[in-house]
Amino acid sequence: MKTISKSSFIRGTKCPKSLWLHFFQPEERDEISEGQQNIFDTGHDVGTWAQKLFPGGIDASRGEHEKVSEAIEYTQELIKNGQTVIYEAAFGDGETLCYMDILVKENGEWRAYEVKASTGIKDYHKMDAAFQYYVITQSGLALADIFLVHINNQYVRHGEIDVQQLFTIVPVTDTILPMQDSIPDQLISLQEMLDAGIVPNIEMGYRCTHPYNCDFIDFCTTHHTFDPIPDTHTSSIEHPASSIRNQDELNKFKDELNYPLYFMDFETIFPAIPLHDESRPYQQIPFQYSLHIIKNSEVAKRRNSEIIQHHYFLGSPSADPRPAFIESLLRHVGSSGSIIVWNKTFEMSRLREIARDFPVYQDRIEELLERVVDLMVPFRKKHLYTAEMNGSYSLKAVLPALVSDLSYSDLEIQEGGSASLTYESLYFDNDPESVAKKREDLLKYCELDTLSMVRILERL
Numbered sequence: 001m002k003t004i005s006k007s008s009f010i011r012g013t014k015c016p017k018s019l020w021l022h023f024f025q026p027e028e029r030d031e032i033s034e035g036q037q038n039i040f041d042t043g044h045d046v047g048t049w050a051q052k053l054f055p056g057g058i059d060a061s062r063g064e065h066e067k068v069s070e071a072i073e074y075t076q077e078l079i080k081n082g083q084t085v086i087y088e089a090a091f092g093d094g095e096t097l098c099y100m101d102i103l104v105k106e107n108g109e110w111r112a113y114e115v116k117a118s119t120g121i122k123d124y125h126k127m128d129a130a131f132q133y134y135v136i137t138q139s140g141l142a143l144a145d146i147f148l149v150h151i152n153n154q155y156v157r158h159g160e161i162d163v164q165q166l167f168t169i170v171p172v173t174d175t176i177l178p179m180q181d182s183i184p185d186q187l188i189s190l191q192e193m194l195d196a197g198i199v200p201n202i203e204m205g206y207r208c209t210h211p212y213n214c215d216f217i218d219f220c221t222t223h224h225t226f227d228p229i230p231d232t233h234t235s236s237i238e239h240p241a242s243s244i245r246n247q248d249e250l251n252k253f254k255d256e257l258n259y260p261l262y263f264m265d266f267e268t269i270f271p272a273i274p275l276h277d278e279s280r281p282y283q284q285i286p287f288q289y290s291l292h293i294i295k296n297s298e299v300a301k302r303r304n305s306e307i308i309q310h311h312y313f314l315g316s317p318s319a320d321p322r323p324a325f326i327e328s329l330l331r332h333v334g335s336s337g338s339i340i341v342w343n344k345t346f347e348m349s350r351l352r353e354i355a356r357d358f359p360v361y362q363d364r365i366e367e368l369l370e371r372v373v374d375l376m377v378p379f380r381k382k383h384l385y386t387a388e389m390n391g392s393y394s395l396k397a398v399l400p401a402l403v404s405d406l407s408y409s410d411l412e413i414q415e416g417g418s419a420s421l422t423y424e425s426l427y428f429d430n431d432p433e434s435v436a437k438k439r440e441d442l443l444k445y446c447e448l449d450t451l452s453m454v455r456i457l458e459r460l
């Protein structure tokens, strides 16, 4: 018999085949990307912060109690000895297992708190809580209530983190009680499936990517036929059969540009726990920009990268990067001329947020917003398309299709997510050599984003 933990239960109810592979062919799991690892780490950080809601607890799982059976015994011991706040309280009977994030005894009654790093509650979180409640009460501990604790994305940091404001606590007992009756049957059917000795025959489909990606997608894609998986890529379009160039539309786009041309790109981090005052959980905080400037049409015609001006800003984790970022940007972006970006919603939203959080810059930011032009539009509208773009109008797809001598492939950092993680890692990096290398990588990456736009515009 396999021990079904909370995550195995959720996995098995989403797709029995995924649970089977998890137990019997774990080596087939997709490689964990840097971004996914970051999601796990974020969950861990958020859990540690949530413990501060109920200070003074004892962690039942860590240190010398790493083994499951020891953690279960230790939890029972803590309960017996009158401990009223327990973190990672472990329960199980061999068939099931759960770790409760926070268990609290108040007025003689036990209450359980399951922490989520998300900014709201999803249906599968309720399933989580239902399973936790089942395992804990089956172990003989009566629970008066169970709660989901999630991040409150309306919280704005002022000074020290206020954990009472950072989290929202939602009672879910009434929602999960009616789910209790079906759990024993679900456990039996999962155990029967695991005992059968053959991988369940399940076709790929919606469940593979919703509400989150399964970690066996590569395995199932290469080994089986499947229903089409809905494409969730935001910047994809239908694949036109062949190349398209609508020069009239491209000329119209270019005629609307005003010199000097400013090619602008931002990089951001979005920490779950706000790092600086006047910022909210998961708010995108710009820490870097790159700006290429073409003064006039003569410079543009000469196509000489040497005489194209370049400015940049890269913050340091010791301070909130935003004030210095916007000061520097406003200094270099002048008072007239088109500001060219790729996907203007992103850069414009970040500028509006700075105007909201630092109202002293509001008027100048509003003037700047009037000048923003989106170079992605001619590609989104298919005024220019080649098969090499592979149905996408992202900068990373358009660049190699139009400009053969510029490429991200030689860079250490090749996409925005990796840039965010690199900058976040600077907060904990004390090695000057490694810091210098990371800063250099960040500068190269962001500079290539704006230089790419310069070169793409030439091709219109």
Ligand code: SF4
Pocket: 014, 015, 017, 018, 021, 202, 203, 204, 205, 207, 208, 214, 215, 216, 217, 220
């Ligand atoms: S990829 Fe889809 S079918 Fe395969 S195990 Fe995951 S959820 Fe199941």
